[in-house]
Amino acid sequence: MRAPSTPRSARCSSTVRTRTGSAPAASATCSQLPARAEVVAAVPERTLDRHLVGFVDALRRAGVAVPVGSTLDFGRAVAEVGADTRGGVYWSGRSTLITRPEDIATFDEVFELHWVGGVASLRDVSEPPALTVLLDDGPDAADSGDEPDDVRDDVVSVRYSRIEVLGAKDFAECSDDELAELHSMMLEMRLSGPTRPCRRRHPSRRRGRPDLRRTVQAALRTGGEPMRRVFADTGVRPRRLVLLLDVSGSMEPYTRALLRFLHAAMVGRRDVEVFALGTRLTRLTRELSTRDPDAALGRAALAVADWSGGTRLGDGIGEFNDRWGVRGMARGATVVVLSDGWDRGEPAVMDEQMTRLGRVAHEVVWVNPLKATPGYAPLARGMAAALPHVDRFLEGHSLDSLKALAAAIAE
Numbered sequence: 001m002r003a004p005s006t007p008r009s010a011r012c013s014s015t016v017r018t019r020t021g022s023a024p025a026a027s028a029t030c031s032q033l034p035a036r037a038e039v040v041a042a043v044p045e046r047t048l049d050r051h052l053v054g055f056v057d058a059l060r061r062a063g064v065a066v067p068v069g070s071t072l073d074f075g076r077a078v079a080e081v082g083a084d085t086r087g088g089v090y091w092s093g094r095s096t097l098i099t100r101p102e103d104i105a106t107f108d109e110v111f112e113l114h115w116v117g118g119v120a121s122l123r124d125v126s127e128p129p130a131l132t133v134l135l136d137d138g139p140d141a142a143d144s145g146d147e148p149d150d151v152r153d154d155v156v157s158v159r160y161s162r163i164e165v166l167g168a169k170d171f172a173e174c175s176d177d178e179l180a181e182l183h184s185m186m187l188e189m190r191l192s193g194p195t196r197p198c199r200r201r202h203p204s205r206r207r208g209r210p211d212l213r214r215t216v217q218a219a220l221r222t223g224g225e226p227m228r229r230v231f232a233d234t235g236v237r238p239r240r241l242v243l244l245l246d247v248s249g250s251m252e253p254y255t256r257a258l259l260r261f262l263h264a265a266m267v268g269r270r271d272v273e274v275f276a277l278g279t280r281l282t283r284l285t286r287e288l289s290t291r292d293p294d295a296a297l298g299r300a301a302l303a304v305a306d307w308s309g310g311t312r313l314g315d316g317i318g319e320f321n322d323r324w325g326v327r328g329m330a331r332g333a334t335v336v337v338l339s340d341g342w343d344r345g346e347p348a349v350m351d352e353q354m355t356r357l358g359r360v361a362h363e364v365v366w367v368n369p370l371k372a373t374p375g376y377a378p379l380a381r382g383m384a385a386a387l388p389h390v391d392r393f394l395e396g397h398s399l400d401s402l403k404a405l406a407a408a409i410a411e
Helices: 045-061 070-081 086-097 101-116 162-168 176-186 212-220 249-266 293-303 313-329 347-360 381-389 399-410
Strands: 016-020 130-136 155-161 195-204 231-238 241-246 272-277 281-283 334-338 363-368 392-395
Touching: 045 070, 045 086, 045 101, 070 086, 086 101, 162 176, 162 399, 176 249, 176 399, 241 249, 241 313, 249 272, 249 293, 249 399, 272 313, 281 313, 313 347, 313 381, 334 399, 347 363, 347 381, 363 381, 363 399, 392 399
Parallel strands: 016 130, 130 155, 241 272, 241 334, 334 363, 363 392
Antiparallel strands: 195 231, 272 281
16 A cells, blocks of 8 residues: 555554665665663564654654654664664654754653663564655655565555745745745745725626616617516625835845845736835835846846845834825735834834824735744834734744735635
């Protein structure tokens, strides 16, 4: 039986075969745990790998955020350091499965119960099928038929998608090649904002109000006899979307990726406005209107004179309110501020300007790339002053978080 293409965990035998694409499989066998008080409880060799996966499952059930693909890293680490000591298994797991300091205490408790406590999960089980982990190099790898049929019948296949992992990776940690790949993925993204009623009505079948003008027009075609009544329903139109991007120095690791996202938001839409927030406000709607992303970003770079400089968020939002926002651009619109909240201005200014913005906008969304950082708290002065006036506070550190933002805007 073959498992789904991208599972979060899977049971496996004492042999883990790993390959990329059609490359030959490599084996790593975990040694048996000895029965000593200071080491992990004895487990038959043929069931050890299954218990490694069971331990990962127990961590996830306990609420630990174990990254995708870490199960394989855990098995490799145990194979390298050996499973003959408690410390070897403990540190292999802690170094590969734990990404947040607050999960360490839970890890220790689950480790004691699973390995040292001799719980039911350590009982002997029948020999499971081998686990083959296929490291996909591209979207077409999942359809590869290079594996022989006699192997496919008795192998559980778990596919590790590099694209999936890249989508969850923080922009600040990506290499130039990874950012280029992420930028190409953003070309396929589209933002569809929420709709609002408008005065213009459209024909409808037995819904809405009777449309007298169209009813009379239809009667003229039948000798003046109104053979059928025409109805008109309230029309809808997309709400305007206003995007304010912080281009200060503290946002530099995320600016390029976010600017690509803003360009994708403008493609095919006329009701999107983009501004850069730095030491001053710069309108970028015209510069980003071209469909060529490289040309659009080049024009934007020339238009903004204060890239990676300081920022006065409160003053910048105030300038937007004075020149465009309260004059109509933000009225009934969805306004998205993409910033980490670091502001050199006075918090009182930020509080006042966010209050003005919230009065005219349909919704104010704040996207902060630092929100995904473990232990983050909105303690920056600008962020703390703005937060009470924000309808949604979202992450914006990765491609997956931007997809979640696009879905939230469309609601």
